[in-house]
Amino acid sequence: MTLEITVAAPFKHTRKTGMRKNELVYYYALDRKWMSTEQAAVLLMRGEEAGLLGLENGVYTIRIDPSAVTIPIGFKPSSSIFEANDPAQELIGRIVKARGVPETEVVAEMNKVIREQFDNNLLPPAALVLLAKKYGVAYEDLRDALLSSLKKA
Numbered sequence: 739m740t741l742e743i744t745v746a747a748p749f750k751h752t753r754k755t756g757m758r759k760n761e762l763v764y765y766y767a768l769d770r771k772w773m774s775t776e777q778a779a780v781l782l783m784r785g786e787e788a789g790l791l792g793l794e795n796g797v798y799t800i801r802i803d804p805s806a807v808t809i810p811i812g813f814k815p816s817s818s819i820f821e822a823n824d825p826a827q828e829l830i831g832r833i834v835k836a837r838g839v840p841e842t843e844v845v846a847e848m849n850k851v852i853r854e855q856f857d858n859n860l861l862p863p864a865a866l867v868l869l870a871k872k873y874g875v876a877y878e879d880l881r882d883a884l885l886s887s888l889k890k891a
Contacts, residue, residue: 740815747809833866
C-alpha cells in the first residue's frame, strides 16, 4: 500500500496523467525530500515491476486511479518500498494471520505436505497455495508472482 501511495503522489498532486523521469525524480528527491535521486530511480523501477506505472516514449503513466488513493497528512514513505516482496513469504503471513498460529507451524506444515504427500516433488510456493486453499486464504492476487518464482527455481 505504501508503494501505491508513493507512486500515485506526484500524479495526484500535479493532476497529470503522464510525467517524465526527471519530473518524478525531482518530485521525490528535491520537492518532497522523501529519498535520494538514486532511490527515486529504484522506486520507478519497482513501480513498473508492480504494474503501477507504465513507460512509453520516455513518459511514465500511472496505471491506477490516483484520485482513489488517499495520501495521509505528513506522509513519508518508509524504506520498505525499496524491498522486493517475496510472494511466498506474504502468503505464509496470510495463512498465519488466518489460522492464528506461529509462522514456524505453517512452514512445518508446508514441509510436511511436500515430503509426505508429494514425495519431495513439490516446490514450496505450490505447497503454500495448497495450504491457502485448505484454509480458505486468498492467494489469487499473488498467483502471477508465485508462478514467476517457480520458473526461477
